[in-house]
Amino acid sequence: MNAPRVAVIGGGLAGLAAALRLASRGAEVTLFERRADLGGKAGEFRHQGFRFDTGPTVVTLPDVVEGAFADAGVGQAPVMEELDPLCRYRFATGRVWDVGRDAERTAAQLPEAQARSYRTLLEEARVLFEGAAPTFVHGPKPGALALLRYALRHGARAHPFRTLPGLVRRLGADRELEAFFLRFATYAGADPYRAPAVLLNIAWAELGLGTVSMKGGVHALVRALAEAAERSGARLLTGAGVDAVDVEDGRIRAVRAGGRRWDVDAVVSAADIEVGRRLLGRPAAGRVAPPSLSGFVLLLGVAGREPSGAHHTVIFPRDYAAEFAALRAGRLAAEPTLYLSVSARSDPSDAPEGHENWFVMVNAPPLPEAPTADPLASALPGGGRTPFAGPPLLDLDGEVASAAERRYAGWVVEELRRRSDFDPARLRFWRFVGPRQLARLGDRGAIYGAAPLGLTGALRPAPRLPGVANLALAGGTVHPGGGIPLVLLSGRNAADSVLAGAAKARPGVGSSLEAGPGAV
Numbered sequence: 017m018n019a020p021r022v023a024v025i026g027g028g029l030a031g032l033a034a035a036l037r038l039a040s041r042g043a044e045v046t047l048f049e050r051r052a053d054l055g056g057k058a059g060e061f062r063h064q065g066f067r068f069d070t071g072p073t074v075v076t077l078p079d080v081v082e083g084a085f086a087d088a089g090v091g092q093a094p095v096m097e098e099l100d101p102l103c104r105y106r107f108a109t110g111r112v113w114d115v116g117r118d119a120e121r122t123a124a125q126l127p128e129a130q131a132r133s134y135r136t137l138l139e140e141a142r143v144l145f146e147g148a149a150p151t152f153v154h155g156p157k158p159g160a161l162a163l164l165r166y167a168l169r170h171g172a173r174a175h176p177f178r179t180l181p182g183l184v185r186r187l188g189a190d191r192e193l194e195a196f197f198l199r200f201a202t203y204a205g206a207d208p209y210r211a212p213a214v215l216l217n218i219a220w221a222e223l224g225l226g227t228v229s230m231k232g233g234v235h236a237l238v239r240a241l242a243e244a245a246e247r248s249g250a251r252l253l254t255g256a257g258v259d260a261v262d263v264e265d266g267r268i269r270a271v272r273a274g275g276r277r278w279d280v281d282a283v284v285s286a287a288d289i290e291v292g293r294r295l296l297g298r299p300a301a302g303r304v305a306p307p308s309l310s311g312f313v314l315l316l317g318v319a320g321r322e323p324s325g326a327h328h329t330v331i332f333p334r335d336y337a338a339e340f341a342a343l344r345a346g347r348l349a350a351e352p353t354l355y356l357s358v359s360a361r362s363d364p365s366d367a368p369e370g371h372e373n374w375f376v377m378v379n380a381p382p383l384p385e386a387p388t389a390d391p392l393a394s395a396l397p398g399g400g401r402t403p404f405a406g407p408p409l410l411d412l413d414g415e416v417a418s419a420a421e422r423r424y425a426g427w428v429v430e431e432l433r434r435r436s437d438f439d440p441a442r443l444r445f446w447r448f449v450g451p452r453q454l455a456r457l458g459d460r461g462a463i464y465g466a467a468p469l470g471l472t473g474a475l476r477p478a479p480r481l482p483g484v485a486n487l488a489l490a491g492g493t494v495h496p497g498g499g500i501p502l503v504l505l506s507g508r509n510a511a512d513s514v515l516a517g518a519a520k521a522r523p524g525v526g527s528s529l530e531a532g533p534g535a536v
């Protein structure tokens with residue numbers, strides 16, 4: 017009877033994690049998702065017997081994924097299997113490097129000096145991760161005291177005045193090893209050349225703790241969370257965008273969705289932080305930092321199987337710094353890093369027999385601030401190469417690509433042909449997701465909110481908006497940041513925060529609930 021009524025806005029991984037946590041602790045939860053399907057960026061596309069994840073493909077910190085279910089005592093994470101190699105790297109020199117969790121096996125493939133540098137950088141990443149994770153990953157947004165404690169214990173060791181490339185070079189990396197270690201900063205949406213040294217810690221999450229493939233794909237996690245949340249009593253509504261919230265005396269009293277008013281005691285907004293601001297009638301944040309990276313993704317139905325192919329492959333360009341110089345200037349790189357993920361190599365049921373499901377992603381700049389007719393047009397790289405002319409190209413909502421999107425997609429396929437052994441004749445169909453499509457989920461198509469620029473910029477925004485007592489924010493644009501495990505943690509933190517707040521605001525309400533720390 018005393019259960020607080022909590023609305024969760026957004027049915028991505030963060031919103032689902034919050035709904036599960038809240039419902040399993042006895043709150044009366046209604047989750048509102050604007051789109052027809054749950055998952056948000058962690059979407060799924062099925063076509064002609066192929067299955068694709070449309071967003072995240074690399075799963076790190078599997079313990080956090082399992083924890084979301086174990087904490088709730090309901091449901092189970094999808095079956096996860098550690099990948100070996102974690103990823104295959106191809107360099108412009110032709111060198112191929114299989115990187116695994118076995119550091120010695122990984123280092124043994126390098127020339128002696130680089131093997132030494134690899135071990136040193138890996139150890140440095142471990143120290144930085146273990147220093148930072150308790151404060152910046154696992155807990156609620158650190159306050160002044162927690163920051164001071166971190167600064168005293170680990171601050172000096174975290175190279176506060178060094179950039180990431182500065183640190184990587186200092187520890188002896190050559191150009192190839194430098195690109196390899198810098199790339200992990202893009203997992204936080206950072207321009208690695210403007211990232212603080214401490215972001216080297218992300219490398220440990222993958223190289224030291226491992227990455228997994230998920231049975232049924234990453235989207236199976238969305239299904240598992242949704243099922244567990246519903247079993248715990250949460251109501252999950254799709255096609256139900258929240259258009260407005262009613263605020264009275266500094267508290268949200270109701271949310272409005274689908275022409276209906278829903279009375280609430282508290283709200284978790286697990287959509288982009290800018291959605292929360294808009295709903296509360298706040299102006300967009302004065303940008304202290306530009307938006308983080310966006311991406312351009314191709315989903316390719318490909319004939320033929322490559323039994324020796326890796327699940328994940330990264331194909332580096334000749335000049336990694338030039339790629340980010342272009343992105344910084346709002347342009348697509350002339351020779352981008354190509355990231356390829358083929359889940360059918362771990363789970364053959366993801367493609368029809370004799371075929372593979374290729375997810376190909378390149379970094380892209382976020383959309384320009386002032387909307388233009390075809391925003392990608394101004395971002396297209398120069399160069400006289402002729403793009404691959406394939407079949408008609410649609411996005412995942414079935415909309416036809418713009419002229420610039422079509423051209424760029426053809427250009428990426430041509431790059432793939434030029435820099436790997438891919439033969440476009442193997443292509444059965446293609447679909448794409450670009451910055452314009454990602455802008456349906458995140459401000460200006462940025463995947464991770466504001467770019468983590470510099471030391472203080474690497475701290476993610478607080479998961480609340482001042483002046484509204486019963487609102488907590490979750491998701492990749494707030495603390496602790498983007499990426500599967502971090503958004504799951506943000507959902508948990510937000511749930512605990514509103515439960516603690518509800519119990520405080522109305523003694524008796526939620527008295528039987530088990531709230532965690534961090535009341536708003």
Ligand SMILES: Cc1cc2nc3c(=O)[nH]c(=O)nc-3n(C[C@H](O)[C@H](O)[C@H](O)COP(=O)(O)OP(=O)(O)OC[C@H]3O[C@@H](n4cnc5c(N)ncnc54)[C@H](O)[C@@H]3O)c2cc1C
Pocket residue numbers: 025026027028029030031048049050051054055056057058070071072073074075076256257258259286287288291311313377454456457458463490491492493497498499500501503
């Ligand atoms: C191409 C791509 C590749 C990625 N690769 C990786 C990877 O390999 N590994 C990794 O860990 N992470 C990766 N990420 C990042 C990861 O996908 C995200 O950090 C995470 O999925 C974000 O989850 P979220 O719940 O915070 O936000 P979202 O998934 O964006 O969910 C927010 C939801 O809110 C809904 N919404 C918005 N407004 C409203 C409203 N008014 N009312 C109701 N609902 C609303 C949206 O429709 C959406 O479903 C990738 C992302 C992309 C796009």
